[in-house]
Amino acid sequence: xxxTEFLRNLxxxxxxxxxxxxxxSVLADAAGWNSMAVMGFIxxxxxxxxxxxxxxxxMACRTVADLMALAGI
Amino acid sequence: xTHSPLPFQGQTILVTGASSGIGRAVARLLAHQGAxxxxxxxxxxxxxxxxxALGPERAVGVPMDLVDLDGxxxxxxxxxxxxxxxxxxxxxxxxxxxxxIRMLKQAGMTRMMAIHVDVPLGLIKGFRQRRPGGxxxxxxxxxxxxxxxxxxxxxxxxxxxxxxxxxxRSAALELAAEGIRVNAVAPGFVESEMLSxxxxxxxxxxxxxxxxxxxLGLGRPEDVAQAAAFLLGDTARWITGxxxxxxxxxxxx
Numbered sequence: 001x002x003x004t005e006f007l008r009n010l011x012x013x014x015x016x017x018x019x020x021x022x023x024x025s026v027l028a029d030a031a032g033w034n035s036m037a038v039m040g041f042i043x044x045x046x047x048x049x050x051x052x053x054x055x056x057x058x059m060a061c062r063t064v065a066d067l068m069a070l071a072g073i
Numbered sequence: 074x075t076h077s078p079l080p081f082q083g084q085t086i087l088v089t090g091a092s093s094g095i096g097r098a099v100a101r102l103l104a105h106q107g108a109x110x111x112x113x114x115x116x117x118x119x120x121x122x123x124x125x126a127l128g129p130e131r132a133v134g135v136p137m138d139l140v141d142l143d144g145x146x147x148x149x150x151x152x153x154x155x156x157x158x159x160x161x162x163x164x165x166x167x168x169x170x171x172x173x174i175r176m177l178k179q180a181g182m183t184r185m186m187a188i189h190v191d192v193p194l195g196l197i198k199g200f201r202q203r204r205p206g207g208x209x210x211x212x213x214x215x216x217x218x219x220x221x222x223x224x225x226x227x228x229x230x231x232x233x234x235x236x237x238x239x240x241x242r243s244a245a246l247e248l249a250a251e252g253i254r255v256n257a258v259a260p261g262f263v264e265s266e267m268l269s270x271x272x273x274x275x276x277x278x279x280x281x282x283x284x285x286x287x288x289l290g291l292g293r294p295e296d297v298a299q300a301a302a303f304l305l306g307d308t309a310r311w312i313t314g315x316x317x318x319x320x321x322x323x324x325x326x
Contacts, residue, residue, distance in 0.1 A: 013176060035279075039226045040176040042274045047181070055276040 001049060006073045009048065010064065013040045023065040045071060079107030080306045084160035087152065089113035089137065089196070092120050094265030095215055096165030098294035099301045103163075104131040106302065111156060113137045114166065139166070140187055145195025146202070153203040160208075161305050162200055164193045165215040169267055171226045171274050182229050189233035190240060197244050201253060209252040213304045214241055215297065216257040218320045234259075238316055245314030254313040256304040261320030263292040289321035 001009075007021050014032030027033045038058050045051050053070050061067045086103055090096030092114035100110045100123065110132045112120045120134030135152060139145045153159060168188050172181060193214050204210050219227060220234030237257060245255040262268055262283055268291075272280050284291060300319045303309055318324060 015175065035276075036173045036175070036226060038276075039171050039274065040173045043170065043172040043176045046170075052273060055274065055279075059276065 001071075001073060003068065003073055006068060006071065007064070009044060010041075010067070013037055013044060021064055023063065023068065025064045027061060027063065027067070041067070077107075080308075081160075081302075082107030085109045085111065085157055086305070087111045087113055087135070087149070087159055087162045087196075089139075089162075089164045090166035090215070092116045092123060094165070094267055095260065095263060095294045095297045095301075096163070097123060098298035099163045099165060099215075100132065101127065102295070102298040102302050103305070104128075108160075109133075111135045111152060111159075137166075139192045139195070140184075142191040142195035142198070145192045146199040147195075149196055149199025150203055153199075158203065158205050158208075159200060159210070161211040161213070162196055163213045163215065163301050163305060164196055165301075166192070167215065167267075169227075169230055169271055171271065172229060173226045174228055177229060182232075185229040185233045186236065189230075190236045193237065194240055194244075197240070197248075197255065201248060201251065204251075204253065207252070209254070209310075211254045211305045211309070212244075212256070213301045214255075214257040215301065216241075216259045216316060218259050218261050218318065218323045220257075221259055221316070221318070222324050241316060242314045249313055254304075254309065256309065256312060256314065257316040258297055258300045258304065259316050259318045259320065260297045260300075261287055261292055261323035263294055263297060265294055286323050286326065287321035288325070292319065292321050 011021050014030050014037050041058055045053050049071055081103055086108045088096055088100040088110055091100040091112035100112055104110045104127045112124055112132055112134045114120050115138050117136040124132040124134045216237045217234045219231045220238050223231055241255050241257045297319050300317050
């Protein structure tokens with residue numbers, strides 16, 4: 001998956017405005033980044049990326065770039 | 074009513090989801106209580122190992138990959154042709170995934186409903202069509218407490234299991250005159266391969282909350298198997314259309 005597509009999916013997931021996220025965006029600053037988003041990310045990772053990141057590893061991510069690295073993007 | 078140590082002697086019973094967890098525990102219990110068990114599941118190799126462990130006279134693996142009503146109905150017909158008439162079915166095969174509403178897609182929802190509603194309906198239809206006239210029969214669907222209460226991020230699973238309750242009640246009414254009983258068991262969380270997989274999607278805190286909702290602690294597959302065998306056998310000859318909750322107190326709160 002390309003970085004741009006990953007960002008659009010993440011914006012959908014946390015219900016952020018299209019184009020509002022960048023690799024440098026801090027997850028904690030996004031209103032929609034919460035426990036439901038973490039579960040949603042797990043579902044997205046499983047269905048669309050074929051990986052199964054641990055919730056602990058997701059919650060340890062500080063920025064969008066960290067999430068991308070975790071997802072192998 | 075007579076009480077026999079082998080209450081299922083002479084009966085052939087289909088158990089789906091028999092390669093792991095609750096389905097495997099049901100199959101083992103029924104085999105030990107005299108049944109000849111058809112072990113249904115997707116993992117042919119594990120089914121074969123389980124059948125070998127139980128013994129060829131007690132169990133045979135019948136690999137399956139059911140996704141709809143018609144396919145399930147046809148499959149039961151094929152099984153009866155090969156293995157003879159069935160006395161009962163325990164349907165334990167299922168899928169589970171935690172998907173918040175914001176991430177829910179039609180494909181996932183359709184698959185969840187197909188596995189937990191369409192397939193059991195097909196099994197019931199096939200069982201009815203192939204059941205020798207006049208003989209009693211029993212079907213037990215393995216549901217979940219999440220068919221009775223809600224859970225965040227599991228709306229698809231909860232909806233499918235709730236719909237399964239509708240299948241049980243309506244099928245029970247429609248088939249009672251034909252001597253076929255239809256019931257369900259609604260387990261709480263039991264220590265199984267499915268729970269292990271689900272646990273990987275949760276934080277330690279989330280899993281601890283689930284455990285805390287079981288005053289008697291998490292269950293074992295054998296706890297659920299006992300309930301399924303009870304509903305399947307003559308012990309439940311006057312019970313149909315019900316869902317027996319086996320949950321360590323999960324929904325008592």
